Amino acid sequence: MAKKALIMVEGASNGPLFVRTARRLGLHPVLLSADPHRYDYVSMENGEAVCVDTSDVNAVIQQCNSLRESYDISGITSSLESFYATVGKLCRHFGLPGPNPTSIERCCDKAAQRQLLAEAGVPIPAYRVAANAIEINDAAVEIGLPVILKPGVGSGSSGVRLCRDPDEVAEHTTYLLGGKHIWCSPPRILVEEFAQGPYYWADIMGDQIIGIGTADFGPPPHFVFRGYTYPARLTNEERQRIADVCLSCLRGLSLGWGPTNVELRWTKQGPVVIEVNPRLPGTPIPQLVQAANGVDLITAHIKLVTGEKWDLREKQSYIARAQLLVPDRDGILDRIEGAGRAAAEPGVVEVKLFTEPKALIVRRGDYRDCIGHVIAASRGCAQTEAILQRAVGFMDWSITPPRSLGE
Template identity: 65%
Template structure:
């Protein structure tokens, strides 16, 4: 009898891919990675799994490769990760549909991939969203910003991980970032189209959903503007019962508006003067370290439960305990060559620390981009309450050190 296999499109630099590989093995499945560049995922050798090079943007090529693999394996499920963009998850949905496997609705996923289209559908359904406009050139950007009023957010209509997203606080920053996006320094997955939107000021929250159930609500902070690089995440979010219920209510209205009713979704909010305003609906599981934090906070392993859905089994979202779990990201303050890292073992030995993870290994050149790719690692801690978790986390982070040598400058 052929071995049951789970096909994973692409991987994840920040660790989610390895979580899926490990969970698939625990469920008795053979994970197989299909990637345009398997070498970028360091854990593949560690986990000793098959990785096949294939253009993951080419649906026909993926169908051919999966058909070839079916000659050897019983392919029971297909899923993947948004690397580099949400459009890959739409391809996952189409693959599942082609092979008659459980998966999300491709049309629903594609509607979410376009942030302008997503905004329109949410607004039409009465879901609170920032004021927004679409622009395809610098003149339209300037006009849209004038209508909305500064400060505004500029972001590519298609993309993820805050890539290309900037807060523009004045006319100079607006013009500079518009030129950067449209002038060739940003790599577009589609024709250049910019979403110009109101800066919804207020605390940031995220709702993690499986099917039609909000499993957890977390909170996060960011590093200094104009970028949106995560600084710290915490689960559960410090909300009152009423505030939590309001976020859940808006989250479920998003699912209805976008026809999302299968598998994982994560929804980002800002709590403004209007209450929770939807910043983005991502029709997929949030990346690491969210799944680890949720498992530590309430005992639900969203990675394993998602795989169960992918292979046609029922998932179990019952909460098994209640803790506070938090992650702090390790973010360099300069460009240069990462020479060494130290203190990870000491930090991991601190009671209450659950994980110390590096995404890269020295020596590695670091060029900050002002998005999630700037994070080079994270530390996770958990305890029975918020205050204790914060103390543990800070103690551990203070033990972690690294050295970056600036790139040599060319003397004129």
Template identity: 60%
Template sequence: MARRALILVEGHRSIGLLYVKAAQRLGLHLITLSADPAQYDYLAAERLESIRVDTDDLDALIRECARLRATYDIAGITGFSGLDESIYATVGKLCRHFDLPGPNPASIEQCCDKFTQRQLLAAAGVPMPAYRLAADAMEVESSATEISLPVVVKPAVGSGSCGVRLCRNVDELAEHTAYLLAGEPRWRSPRILIEEFAQGPQYSADTMGNEVIAVGATDFDCPPHFVVRGSIFPAPLTDYDHKRIADVSLSCLRALDLAWGPANIEFRWTERGPVVIEVNPRLPGWTTPRLIQLAYGIDPIAEHLKLVIGEEWDLRRRHSHTAAARFLAPEGDGVLDWIEGDSLAVAIPGVAEVKLYVEPKTQIVRKGDFRDTMGHVIAASPSHAETEAILQRAVDLIGWSITPFPTLGEQKQSAALQPSRTGEGGAR
């Protein structure tokens, strides 16, 4: 009898291993298809099967999956986005081709285009910030004038707050527009979204199918960028406000035809109540799946995999705790001299996890997005106040030192002090 296997298209540095462990508990053999399997450390560490294939080439993926079906019973196919959420549409197309459970690829594609997403949500009457689409610097400026500064400027396609900035005046607007139009390759596109800055606390709803399974609160820091500082589940909301977020979340799922699988919806609570900042057609990475499990007793990764392989899921809450995460953010760029205290922090009762992403001698170069964190601490307890206290005690035990990069003047001075080698060995 052929061995049941799960195919993962690409991997994920923060939650990839959690998917591996959950799949193994379900008795599945893991096979990762990736353009570069070496970038995922856990594949080698866990001795997992991986195959190098161009994951941007749907035909190549279909051929590889067909080849694997000759050896394995392919129970399901899923994948991860990294910085390119189009991979979920590719997964949907593979599932359709092989008649396996999966998301609607057309729904994923229209959701991943932030402007199209906005249009669909607006047509459904979902509360949102004002928005415009621009193709060049002149259109960006006129759109910002119509909406009124400050505005949030971002690529029309992307994730992880990459390329997202709050522009508070015309100089910042011009600078960030130029950066997006001439910056990283994935942003060299004449499609820039300009949005009203919705001011207020940030919340998120995590859904599975047509059910809201968790509502959390998130803190951001490092303006004018949006770098996550921490998150907590459940969000400290009244039952009425929780229901308002849940109701808007379900309206988003209907408007975007996202009735299958996980989704993550980001909100700001403004004078108008909850307004939708973004809908992501996926389970979020980093600490969120772990926080949901600690807070509610629901393992969203395991339940997602059950859906992927066609088994019955169970989204019932087992308990009601408060779980929170705090991210460690550097205060400046430079070389990390040392970072320590993690072993002391993890020993505190109530601390569920301490993870450092960097090692000494790492160059720290902040980018203004999710990549600017150096680690995280997770704590959980029966109460909000106790969880926050545990988390703070743990974070206070972790310290680090960063030596700033030398300034241009310091570099010139250092070069001037270097002994000259001119004429060494005599004239020739």
């Protein structure tokens, strides 16, 4: 009997979790990538990485056909949003459970997403779509400062900035259109009203809302996460209003199969949707959810794509919090210490470092600025925060500033 395989198209922050979980579920993980050398964790988990042009659906289909000579392909998925529509097309071709590729493509186009949400009556920030500096400036004036400028396609807050005055609008316009930002599609920029208020996210599988968390950011003008708390402290009414808005998003975007992550701000008018992501949230949120209520999002997702029965029932009731380790300067990371002591602190769930000493640190104002995280969980919010701060206090690192590198 052929070995059962889980095919993954490219990887992202959750990639190691998918590979590890697939192995635990008795599946052979096979990652298809245009650059397999980026994913050394696959071979470390006795998986397989195959080189193929993942931007070419037909090439990926051919590669999957070749793999079927050796494996029984049980499911196909990806932890990366930009390849999730490809996953949907592959699943339809091979008769496997998967998302609707048309819905995914429309959702990943931020302008199309906002138009569909607006038509469905979902509360969203005022926005305009612009293609050049004149259109961007006119849109900022029409909406009123401050505004958010962001690429029409992308994730992880890459290229996203708060612009508080005309000079900042002009500066970020030059950055986005002047060749510094890497575009994966023809340049289109969203000029968006700055929805002010606490940030929340909701994790959804199918049409079932698993839970709602909250997060905080570093200083503006960028939106770099500094910490996550799960579940968020909400009244029953607040929780219901967020849930209702999220379900309206699913209907408006024709989603409802597989994972969805909805990001919101609670403004003076109530919940306003910032983004709908047709995928699981990135690390450390799956670990945070499991630490809080025992729900394993990765396992549930893999079981869904392989046609197995999945379980989203809560098994415990803890408060979990993650603090991200974010440098305050660019340079060379001389050392990073204390991970062992932090991990040994009672109540600490995970300490993870993404960067090795001697690595070059270049802050970009997005998800790539994070060099690690610490997660703690307990039965009380204050207790969890105390555990987390003790653990983070053990962490220490030093960075040689750029001006010193040539001295």
